Amino acid sequence: MDFIELKYGNTSFSCRIPGARLIQPHPPKASDDPVSLVETALDNPMGAPPLEKIVRPGEKVLIVTSDITRYTGSEVYLPVLVERLNHRGIPDEDIEILIALGIHRPQSESEHRKILGPLFGRIAVVDHDCDNPAELVQLGTTTSGIPVRVNRRVTEADRVIVTGTIGFHYFAGFGGGRKSLVPGVAGRETCMATHFSVFNPPEIGGKHPEAVTGVLDGNPVHEAILEAALMIRPDFLLNTVLSPEKKILNVFAGDMERAHLAGCEKVHDYYAVSLEAPADLAVVSCGGQPKDINFIQSQKALDYGVRALRESGTIILLAACPDGFGNKTFFSWFRHKDLGEFEAALRENYEINGQTAYSTLMKAQRFRVILVSELGEEETRTMGMEKAPDLDAALRMAYEKVPPNPRTVIIPDGGTVLPVIQQVIDDL
Numbered sequence: 001m002d003f004i005e006l007k008y009g010n011t012s013f014s015c016r017i018p019g020a021r022l023i024q025p026h027p028p029k030a031s032d033d034p035v036s037l038v039e040t041a042l043d044n045p046m047g048a049p050p051l052e053k054i055v056r057p058g059e060k061v062l063i064v065t066s067d068i069t070r071y072t073g074s075e076v077y078l079p080v081l082v083e084r085l086n087h088r089g090i091p092d093e094d095i096e097i098l099i100a101l102g103i104h105r106p107q108s109e110s111e112h113r114k115i116l117g118p119l120f121g122r123i124a125v126v127d128h129d130c131d132n133p134a135e136l137v138q139l140g141t142t143t144s145g146i147p148v149r150v151n152r153r154v155t156e157a158d159r160v161i162v163t164g165t166i167g168f169h170y171f172a173g174f175g176g177g178r179k180s181l182v183p184g185v186a187g188r189e190t191c192m193a194t195h196f197s198v199f200n201p202p203e204i205g206g207k208h209p210e211a212v213t214g215v216l217d218g219n220p221v222h223e224a225i226l227e228a229a230l231m232i233r234p235d236f237l238l239n240t241v242l243s244p245e246k247k248i249l250n251v252f253a254g255d256m257e258r259a260h261l262a263g264c265e266k267v268h269d270y271y272a273v274s275l276e277a278p279a280d281l282a283v284v285s286c287g288g289q290p291k292d293i294n295f296i297q298s299q300k301a302l303d304y305g306v307r308a309l310r311e312s313g314t315i316i317l318l319a320a321c322p323d324g325f326g327n328k329t330f331f332s333w334f335r336h337k338d339l340g341e342f343e344a345a346l347r348e349n350y351e352i353n354g355q356t357a358y359s360t361l362m363k364a365q366r367f368r369v370i371l372v373s374e375l376g377e378e379e380t381r382t383m384g385m386e387k388a389p390d391l392d393a394a395l396r397m398a399y400e401k402v403p404p405n406p407r408t409v410i411i412p413d414g415g416t417v418l419p420v421i422q423q424v425i426d427d428l
Helices: 034-043 075-087 109-119 150-156 186-198 220-230 258-272 295-308 331-335 339-348 351-364 377-383 391-399 423-428
Strands: 006-008 011-015 061-066 094-100 124-127 135-139 146-150 159-165 236-242 250-252 272-275 279-285 310-317 369-370 410-412 420-422
Touching: 006 279, 011 220, 034 075, 034 236, 034 250, 061 150, 075 109, 075 159, 075 236, 094 109, 094 150, 109 124, 135 150, 146 150, 146 186, 146 423, 150 295, 186 220, 186 351, 220 258, 220 339, 236 258, 250 258, 258 272, 279 391, 295 310, 295 351, 295 410, 295 420, 310 391, 331 351, 331 377, 339 351, 369 391
Parallel strands: 061 094, 061 159, 094 124, 159 236, 272 420, 279 310, 279 410, 310 369
Antiparallel strands: 006 011, 135 146, 236 250
16 A cells, blocks of 8 residues: 555645555546536426526525535525526515524624625625524424424525535434524524434433434434424525535535435445445544544544444544634533433533534444544543544554454545445345
């Protein structure tokens, strides 16, 4: 095996492990004309009439799109959507863009400019606020009793167009589609309640086995989010699938459910990589800046990477984390060392960052995690992991406990690739 550069923040480590398997996705080359991909998808919508046959002159149209933390290609597809609406007789002043913040912070003017591209200053844009009662309306409750409160704009508009990008999600199965509405434009209580579906009923306890990456069928989080999102009755969806370099590979448009499912299948085709057998050791880079800007972002690579391992296997995670944990409440959850106690605390006072911490601790207790990062020794140990100053030191630490001639995988873009062990597939 030749030397491989594994990104770490703004730098990299060189890695060469003879006999190791390199795990990389195999998406197609991105188009040089992404606008044509958007146009083609809009001309051939899935499970819905063309957009031009849905909207009518005089109607108010709301376009929902993601915030700056989830690049979607919005500066490419939003102008195409607006142009089509204009041609249908919908003027700029009857179009509004709502940024689906979920529980994230408001966007700056420069971030709005990046999201809207050439539409900035031309089309009205507003950030969703999950905590402002004046902006929220109650739609009802789901069959499982989740209260659904959403931004009033999605109920007051004549037409709602949902946009975003599709990728793996570590407990909702896939992002995109319905998630742009819930949690994207939902109240905080709704956001928390849908995410809380990750747990089994109290009488069973523990995390639901189907609330995992790449799974929609039987996934209670997906089901809760979808049911809540459908209560908004969106009229049309446009979602992208991106390359690891954030270029548009595919565009899916039409009915929210049907188009989203088609995009999920494509993501799985591109980014799920089959392994014949589980590995003893996985060396995983998050993919460098900004994918390892903080630990909350980096844990995605941890979640995917351990899927390549046997039970109690070892993972070396390269995650610079120059901005620390990414949220001030995340680390405090590690005061709970027992998973049962941790689960009980989340059931009493659920918090999404607490769920991420719980998921992290589960992996740290199930596998040996050696973390190369800027986080301190005590912080790393508190999360149940071992700290190494660099990749060479991490490898020396790993080899002290792995079997002789360990089956090893190297994953240069751990936040993108989902290893799938073939033995597991064969058992399904």
